[in-house]
Amino acid sequence: MSRSTLIKPPSTLEHHSPIENALQLLPLTDIGPDIFTNARPLWHPPGARGIFGGAAIAQCLSAAQFTIPASDYTVHSMHCYFVLAGNSEIPILYHVERVRDGKSFITRTVQARQRGRCIFTTTISFMRTGSGGSVTVDHARQKPSHEECPPPPDGEIELTGLRDSDTPFESGNTRQPQDKILRQWIRARGKISDCPPNVREDEILRGKRLNQPGDNHQAHLSALAYMSDSYFIGTVARVHNLMRFANKRNIERTLKGFSGSEAEKQEMRTYLERIAKEEAEENDGIKPDDRRIGMMVSLDHSIFFHNPRDFRADEWLLTEMESPWAGDGRGLVVQRIWSKCGTLIATCTQEGCVRLQQEKEIKL
Template identity: 50%
Template sequence: MAEKTDRSTLLRPPPPDPNKAPIENVLEVTELAVLGPNIFTNARKPWHPPGARGIYGGAVIAMCLAAAQRTVSDDFFVHSCHCYFLLAGSSEQPILFHVEQVRDGRSFATRTVQARQRGRCIFTTTISFVRDGSSGSPGTQVSHSSAMPADVVPPPDDYDAEPEMMRQGPFQGTKIEVVSPPAGTGAIGEKKTRQWVRARGKIAGGAAAHLEALAYVSDSYFIGTITRIHKLWRFPFAPEEYEGMAPDLKERVRTLHAWEGMGEDPRDMIGQPTIGMMVSLDHTIYFHEPKRVLADEWMLTEMESPWAGDGRAVVTQKIFAKDGTLLATCVQEGLVRLQQPKQEGAKESKL
């Protein structure tokens, strides 16, 4: 029997560079000049989260940004990125990133990037860059910024409290905290989730690599904020089944449930609605302080949802540096459908 060939990349994946942080190796893209100008591909197999419809969206966002940054000069920094998730990406197929140089001005440059698999566009983004210093000196500009919550403290540099099952990715983080509004108001739209995150290792690739890392982590737990503030069950089995599980599986479910800010006991979710489908539709990042992004140092993500309805929800996110600098603001809209009682003869719904 012939040995199965890995087709997740067009070229043989290079060995991980030990001089780079894990996230830099994950997001490496390779230019394919033989196919035409400004065409890139993933150097390594992209991650497919367990139970997800496709590959992790943050990786596609970040690799599109990596490709686009290769087409602008070093004195241009990304300030906005507007993305649409069109089709679920496969981790078994290579991705081609087609960069179009839409405009190159004295102060701003614009790029569109299409991520394509099997000739179909799975993701598209428009990215705008601004030339460093083109807006004048700081004292001559309008300036303000949201403040980081006063009651938060970053973890110590030697933080090592992650459960073993959460230590696999290129980012590490703390347990998600759900902050509720004052007692008695009951306003779901006022709830917030908070988590500290940072890239593992030390990023060696300069400002561009730090910005790509921030783009990657900006999609982590994003639309899932809805499950936390609405207390929605998300596992592929009923909470009533938890008690009868094997001890090791039971502990894994309990650990993940608590880590994601859902509470310490999954049995408390009995009677709560269950998520039937949750898919990101679009994603926007505004990079406020691109030169101050240090993704291998602790950053605070704070998320909340101003609206949900008609099968969709919007979540906003602020990302702060540990010194309180507001680094980025992100917005995501996603499809959110609750599990409906099955009717005999009904067909499975499709997007």
């Protein structure tokens, strides 16, 4: 019988936020050095082919961070490839290779494996703080104004998954798909703790930690990596007004092939209906494209961390997404992420397989 974790999941730590608990890793020192596994079951989005890609991105980053020997090195870039769909019912093993430890840069590769097969791979580079010198070249894309994208409400709002329907979101009203810009505010639920992640409760009581002392910026970076995959490649469909679920028949067609329990099926229906509502609101007054998405999956994902220590993932972050190109069954999306105060935190790119349903060939 398959199970979603290799080791019995540890108790949820009350002082950790939901995203810290969800992304917790456990070292497998009995199997080999620099091997980790997911401590808890991973989220499988309703209707998706496999686990949420952001989980693999974030946990690979966390695994690599554990092998960094000094606390003054911080991730500045990671380049990822989605190889196979991850199965949420099978444990994942994260194998870290220590490629290079330099004076200014450290390089790691991480493979996420299930049943001996690589499902996800990434190369991650870390840079020593201040190694760029006291005099540097500086510039950054400015954050959109409050008029362009109003800030979210100050109070707590009920969040579902990675994004809530009440979270401010807007799309540009230009006519050409390559000129459209989609924006949304995101943040991790709850408050990320000051205690470094992946620490067992008994070790906290004894004052021991598995990773470097200092602040908990690693948890914020992992949370950002996790959220960066939210609605990312879906931007290609949105800029073309391809409404995947606004048509109720598409929802029923998706549910028809669902093999989960009735409770899971109802959860999936609720999830798809929420997406359908958002699509309808985004396309209000716009004639939708009558073509339908046949397949849409991520192929690769890159993150460039510009200011990795100057933000909190549990505070509002503004994301801006645009698609400069699509063709040959693929699409490219660029995403910029700012803190609420306007600091450019990261730039992300993702290419995905975006195939439309084809008309049946007429056989003569």
